[in-house]
Amino acid sequence: MSKRVTLNIDPELYQHLEQRFKGDEQGLQQFIIEAIRKQLTGPPPLPKKKDDLESYLKKGSSGSRTYGVKGQGW
Numbered sequence: 001m002s003k004r005v006t007l008n009i010d011p012e013l014y015q016h017l018e019q020r021f022k023g024d025e026q027g028l029q030q031f032i033i034e035a036i037r038k039q040l041t042g043p044p045p046l047p048k049k050k051d052d053l054e055s056y057l058k059k060g061s062s063g064s065r066t067y068g069v070k071g072q073g074w
Helices: 011-021 025-041 053-059 065-069
Strands: none
Touching: 011 025
16 A cells, blocks of 8 residues: 655756656656665665764874864873
């Protein structure tokens, strides 16, 4: 038994879909269903890692003043 879902998408994305399917509602529906299935069967996305202190310190180049300002004892 199928259920109906209403999607609100931005106008630019809608325009791309409209150009690609040129009024083929069945093709558009199949495309969306396959895209959702692909997303659900793939590996779950990794959670975004927060910018912790260690990665912040690694961003600076060693020997520079900004590296020292980032807590390297200068």
